[in-house]
Amino acid sequence: MQALRKTRAAAGLELVEVPVPRAADVRDGEVLVRVHAAGICGSDLHVDDWTSSYTFIAPSLPVTIGHEFVGVAQAGPLAGRRVVVRPSVTCGVCAACTAGEFDRCEQRRGIGMTRDGAFAAWVRVPQRNCVPVPDGVSDELAALTEPLTISMQALRIAGDVKGARVLVMGPGTIGQGIAALARRAGAAQVVVSGFDDAVRLEALQRMGFTQQVDVARGSLAEGVAAFMDGQRFDVVFEATGVPETIQEALPLLRRNGVVVVTGIHARPLTLDLTPLVRNQHQLRGSFRPPESDWPLALDLMQELAPVLEPMVSHVLPLSQAAEGFALAHGKKACKVLLAPEPSDG
Numbered sequence: 027m028q029a030l031r032k033t034r035a036a037a038g039l040e041l042v043e044v045p046v047p048r049a050a051d052v053r054d055g056e057v058l059v060r061v062h063a064a065g066i067c068g069s070d071l072h073v074d075d076w077t078s079s080y081t082f083i084a085p086s087l088p089v090t091i092g093h094e095f096v097g098v099a100q101a102g103p104l105a106g107r108r109v110v111v112r113p114s115v116t117c118g119v120c121a122a123c124t125a126g127e128f129d130r131c132e133q134r135r136g137i138g139m140t141r142d143g144a145f146a147a148w149v150r151v152p153q154r155n156c157v158p159v160p161d162g163v164s165d166e167l168a169a170l171t172e173p174l175t176i177s178m179q180a181l182r183i184a185g186d187v188k189g190a191r192v193l194v195m196g197p198g199t200i201g202q203g204i205a206a207l208a209r210r211a212g213a214a215q216v217v218v219s220g221f222d223d224a225v226r227l228e229a230l231q232r233m234g235f236t237q238q239v240d241v242a243r244g245s246l247a248e249g250v251a252a253f254m255d256g257q258r259f260d261v262v263f264e265a266t267g268v269p270e271t272i273q274e275a276l277p278l279l280r281r282n283g284v285v286v287v288t289g290i291h292a293r294p295l296t297l298d299l300t301p302l303v304r305n306q307h308q309l310r311g312s313f314r315p316p317e318s319d320w321p322l323a324l325d326l327m328q329e330l331a332p333v334l335e336p337m338v339s340h341v342l343p344l345s346q347a348a349e350g351f352a353l354a355h356g357k358k359a360c361k362v363l364l365a366p367e368p369s370d371g
């Protein structure tokens with residue numbers, strides 16, 4: 027079968043021929059999943075570029091990447107069912123895991139990072155990572171489950187946004203999900219900003235978010251002024267991966283306001299902390315949601331399907347992975363899904 031792999035500790039990815047995993051390769055508690063579609067994530071772009079935030083995967087190379095996927099489980103309790111798969115694999119032996127508190131495991135491996143992932147027709151995964159997909163949820167939307175859980179966690183970290191003025195910086199998949207969930211949670215106003223982001227901002231228009239700023243055309247402060255009536259934001263979500271965007275947002279945040287940082291940043295930030303202290307700004311990181319969010323995310327998919335549909339802009343065959351990555355790198359797409367050929371493997 028074809029597999030999109032990171033083969034060397036350097037920039038680039040390779041589409042290579044690898045053996046289909048055999049039943050004998052499947053360990054206790056694992057299952058093979060026939061992949062229907064897998065999304066290209068910002069972290070896959072980091073792995074492609076080989077930025078410092080992802081060089082930790084070097085000891086696992088060569089590795090097939092792809093961690094946002096939907097497919098059909100071939101055995102086990104969910105045999106024959108469509109499933110999405112939590113990419114974070116707990117160790118099963120640490121104190122937290124043996125106590126059944128998997129969310130506290132610190133010895134994780136990542137499917138599509140430090141073990142083979144889903145840019146291939148077949149992937150071997152732990153059974154306990156599989157979550158059944160309701161019939162009403164399409165493959166395209168189901169492939170967004172992992173990023174939607176990241177957006178859910180960002181909302182949780184922010185706290186109650188009911189009635190809040192919200193700025194979402196970064197119109198990619200995570201930002202789009204945050205915008206949709208903030209509105210669902212009762213935010214009074216959701217403004218979205220991007221940088222030279224016509225395609226992704228246009229998708230947000232179709233999702234119903236009309237208050238937008240493209241900072242390629244002017245400063246963030248000037249751009250949001252049109253929507254803010256002299257007020258400042260209660261909550262700012264950073265989903266850009268560009269650290270300097272936080273510096274631009276803090277002056278727009280009210281006293282005691284909250285900043286939730288979700289991006290993985292390729293370099294550090296120099297930040298003047300004195301205004302942060304004087305304004306009691308709450309700077310919070312948000313990363314991995316609890317496992318229990320996964321079925322809830324699928325329920326949200328069902329509820330919000332018409333809103334979320336513009337989040338997937340392309341479904342390409344895996345053989346066109348290079349084109350898919352070029353679209354994602356160039357911000358000429360929203361979520362790009364790669365689908366292995368039904369005949370492959």
Ligand SMILES: [Zn+2]
Pocket residue numbers: 067068069093094172173
């Ligand atoms: Zn991802």
Ligand SMILES: [Zn+2]
Pocket residue numbers: 116117118119120121122123124131132133
């Ligand atoms: Zn563990």
